Amino acid sequence: MSAVGELGPYLALVLVGFLPNEVWRVLGLVLARGLNEDSEIVVWSRAVATAILAGVIAKLILFPSGGLADIPLAVRVGAAVAGFAAFLAVKRSVFVGVLAGEMTLLLGGFFFLR
């Protein structure tokens, strides 16, 4: 935590966490004026937001940090696929999808962790 030590954790939170994050929301507020939900730029923005989120999801699964990194890649990907399949199979239920994914991850992790 040497880099944080220069600023202190709370100042680091504001300067390195809050401001670089918030700038995009404020930019959206400034630029969204006068647009309605059917304008092409809004439809395009939704596609971009969805793709960015999908990219972050894939990265969190494939290149994780912390405790998730200890679980083998094949188990992580298998769990995500199983969760998504369960979501599609059971009335597009987010809860069922997450539950199935988590169960698969725990089972796989239990057998393949170390």
Next chain:
Amino acid sequence: MSAPAAVPPATAAVFFAGVRSALTSVFVLVLAGTYIGLGALTHDFGFASWWLALSSVLVWAAPAQVILLSALGTGAPLVEAAVAVSLSAIRLFPMVVALLPLLRGQATRTRDLLLPTHFTSVSMWIESLRLLPAMPRERRIAFCNGLSVGYMSTAVGFGFAGYYLAAGLPNLFAGALLFLTPMSFLVSTARNCRLMMDKLALALGLALGPLLVLGHVQLDIMWTGIGGGTLAYGIHRLREAMS
């Protein structure tokens, strides 16, 4: 004197309807899991539990919070951490752009939109886009704020829970808790796909994100969004033009 006939809908009542809607939605479970995981991570990196609470209120985006925590916790340079956080937050820009037109009425002042702008995050955005269109326009901001406060309180509360659970949490379960974020975001984003374009953007983002990382492309998250999103949008326009 009786009350005037055209009483505007009681803002407090609409606000609390939003809170209730948040607390009874599936995202409460998702947030609970995600923030228990974040609490565990915060504990591991040696930050205070109040630091996480403040980060949840100020940053209010789980992916950015995960990135911030692991960057600061592993001693990454502050500039690099800031850039990584900012790149993960780009998606908030089109979300705000897509959300605000739903909230803005003729009498809406910009400062009324400040709170919903700050509150914009994945769970709130998905639920707002699902619930707001069926709602009278003048109620939407109060409902949206209530929804967000409900989600944020849940996040802060379970962040504390995870922080104090962390000491006794085995590695496998810590990993399972961290897995809640991508798993829940994946299925909830898929549920929110209405047009073929949305599905295409989801699939392209899932494929492009890791490919650009493996190809060592700079600003991979940004290009995933702009490339995948624009491609999905272009195909959507092409299909429309042909039909």
